[in-house]
Amino acid sequence: MSGSLSDNLTLRRAVRDHRSVLQQAMRAHRADDLDTAEQLYREVLDLHAAQPDALHYLGVLCHQRGRSDEAVEFVRTALKITPRHPDAHNNLGNIHKECGRPAEAEACYRRALECAPDHHNALGNLAVVLEVQSRLDEAFEAYGGLLQKAPDEARGHYLMGLFLRNHAQNMEHLEQAAECFGRAFERDGRNLRALEALGVTLYALKRHDEARRVYRDWLEREPDNPVPRHMLAACGGADAPPRAADAYVRELFDGFADSFDEQLLKNLDYRAPQVLVDALGGVLGVPAGALDVLDAGCGTGLCAPLLRPYARRLAGVDLSGGMVEKARVRGGYDALDVAELTGYLQSHRGAWDLVVSADTLVYFGELQEALVAASAALRPGGWLGFTLEAMDEDADRVELTPSGRYRHTRRYVERVLAAAGFGDVRIVADALRREAGQAVAGWVVLARRPGRGATSSEGEAA
Ligand SMILES: C[S@@+](CC[C@H](N)C(=O)[O-])C[C@H]1O[C@@H](n2cnc3c(N)ncnc32)[C@H](O)[C@@H]1O
Numbered sequence: 001m002s003g004s005l006s007d008n009l010t011l012r013r014a015v016r017d018h019r020s021v022l023q024q025a026m027r028a029h030r031a032d033d034l035d036t037a038e039q040l041y042r043e044v045l046d047l048h049a050a051q052p053d054a055l056h057y058l059g060v061l062c063h064q065r066g067r068s069d070e071a072v073e074f075v076r077t078a079l080k081i082t083p084r085h086p087d088a089h090n091n092l093g094n095i096h097k098e099c100g101r102p103a104e105a106e107a108c109y110r111r112a113l114e115c116a117p118d119h120h121n122a123l124g125n126l127a128v129v130l131e132v133q134s135r136l137d138e139a140f141e142a143y144g145g146l147l148q149k150a151p152d153e154a155r156g157h158y159l160m161g162l163f164l165r166n167h168a169q170n171m172e173h174l175e176q177a178a179e180c181f182g183r184a185f186e187r188d189g190r191n192l193r194a195l196e197a198l199g200v201t202l203y204a205l206k207r208h209d210e211a212r213r214v215y216r217d218w219l220e221r222e223p224d225n226p227v228p229r230h231m232l233a234a235c236g237g238a239d240a241p242p243r244a245a246d247a248y249v250r251e252l253f254d255g256f257a258d259s260f261d262e263q264l265l266k267n268l269d270y271r272a273p274q275v276l277v278d279a280l281g282g283v284l285g286v287p288a289g290a291l292d293v294l295d296a297g298c299g300t301g302l303c304a305p306l307l308r309p310y311a312r313r314l315a316g317v318d319l320s321g322g323m324v325e326k327a328r329v330r331g332g333y334d335a336l337d338v339a340e341l342t343g344y345l346q347s348h349r350g351a352w353d354l355v356v357s358a359d360t361l362v363y364f365g366e367l368q369e370a371l372v373a374a375s376a377a378l379r380p381g382g383w384l385g386f387t388l389e390a391m392d393e394d395a396d397r398v399e400l401t402p403s404g405r406y407r408h409t410r411r412y413v414e415r416v417l418a419a420a421g422f423g424d425v426r427i428v429a430d431a432l433r434r435e436a437g438q439a440v441a442g443w444v445v446l447a448r449r450p451g452r453g454a455t456s457s458e459g460e461a462a
Pocket of ligand 1: 298320360
């Protein structure tokens, strides 16, 4: 009998201990101290192997650290113990969504909603993955449901605004999108993405003065914020910089990375990585895993799986730490760096056989310095491939557009490539994304550093 009493006491102490360790783990997790949090979650599981919260949150943490397969296993194990836990279903959905598995994500969000029909987060996420799967009627209904259930929350208005703008078929849809963005910002004054979206949409509606006023007011409230500064220039309210300021790029893309929903939405019909790598396939031939490849402006890593077959070594560089974190989670790179592109290229002379830059040089007006740096960073015979937004004019010029990105004419691109010493230039027009319901025209550009190297085909002259 005395044995069982001491067993009971030990058991009670273990339960008490594991609860307090779990609280500490969750505090560390919230404070972004992932090392401590992981260690503490594992301690909880040593004390109590089937503790569902520790399993669930350790899963979320593993995903944050790029170990998404392990993450799925932990959350699934948690759900075997507490099968009606809506947050765990929702978080499992988020892991699938961020790993590019929208159908699996959808099933998880539906289960979360079965457990808790008023789970607003799960409903918004469900709408997003329906939209990503091009099931637009169902997505519209889900966004509408979210607005009905949570009219005071900014997120539903913002997401509905993006939906209407992404799929706008007429000006009325854009007007409605602008109203949604305005309502989102009214409800949450920290939702600056809604404010930016409002400015861009007002400009698209040709309400130019109102768009400029949005940015001027914002700049008055936050004189150091690079976003309204850049966007005011983009609307013709100030001089355009030669390229988007580093602070603007960081602010913009760190914000994207944090809200992956919006990132996915913006990527609807986004084809730049695929189109660019297809074009490169035409000059590189069958992938042999033999090249040193740089993904320049890698973002969340969408190019990685397409470039991997060509790469002996695949590196990625991007100015936004938030985007690089997402690329790390997605995986596929041998190295990832947070750095400004031109400086990075300048400090890696002769390092690459292939430099690829999808939808990144659109944040550069003047391309000269970056292209000279890219040429020096390539080995002789190495290829550069990039996409741009196209200005369909005969002139030799570049302009900053109200979207905040630059457009270049073909003549401009040809001149700066030649000045940077590139040969074998191929420029093809293609639609690389849709915006406000319209295809955005782009250039797919390939150019080669003269000389003979790993990318030369058999029998090719030096
Ligand atoms: C639209 S995203 C494209 C990302 C990725 N290449 C893709 O196709 O999904 C543009 C990326 O360029 C990066 N970027 C813009 N200007 C940059 C610069 N000067 N140096 C490094 N990265 C830059 C941004 O941080 C962002 O991640």
